[in-house]
Amino acid sequence: MSASTSAADGAAGACCGGLSRRAVLAGGGAGAAALVLAACSPGGTGDVQITPPATAATVAQLAEVPVGGAVSATLPGGAQILVTQPTAGDVHVLSAICTHMGCGVVPGQGDLECPCHGSTFDLAGKVTHGPAKKPLQTLTATVKDGQVVVGG
Template sequence: MTEPAGTCCGGVSRRAVLAGAGAGATAVVLAACSPGGTGDVQITPPATAASVAQLSDVPVGGAVAATLPGGAQILVTQPAAGQVHVLSAICTHMGCGVVPGRGDLECPCHGSTFDLEGKVTHGPAKKPLQELKAAVQDGQVVVGG
């Protein structure tokens, strides 16, 4: 049996097959780009004080990645000697993980950057990273309590 001109696959037009394939490819690309969030996730500090880093491990003018009790990812920064910030590692653009860069904080998903205090220095993110109240006690960076 021969198919009518312009059709294939049991009478479906070539145009419909190509349109469906294009839509499927677009969905795959969008799914790969989207981490499934909006970046509006707020992390909760621990109810009791918890050490998240040793101050001597945090470079002056830099940052280290750490984890809160319970598993939330954070960044501990030291813009100047003794000045410490504990920030959520969740990008406020689409919820990707932010990592320490060279004197800044970087979101590898869409290129947002933040200074060591969590303020946006380059979009597409528009809001700063969430900051948690922190203190230095006996050489330890402590959050919560």
């Protein structure tokens, strides 16, 4: 091993306050994992409640919500919701926050799925497979002139 190689290795290892490249990469991976976990669980539980808007807001066009399915939507203010239509004309607006650990729930094939831990919910928000134990929060909605409206 030459002196120039040792000096280069020492310089590479001296970056980031004397930490080795391996330590920096390992720390970065741990930091990224912490960010993913933090994003997955606000406060560590699924007890987050969505507040309906004070004034009526259209969240979807009924024609865009498949019968036997769901679409994702956003309330004014940014809260994520799901609009479902289990049978023709039977519309539900649900929080897209899983009641297990607060992850985002998405439309599945005839159900609603939490990709973080595998919970599933029916199109009315009831738990069909855990680990979630509580149903999704339901928001009061009406259908007016082909529009799904929440709040007000």
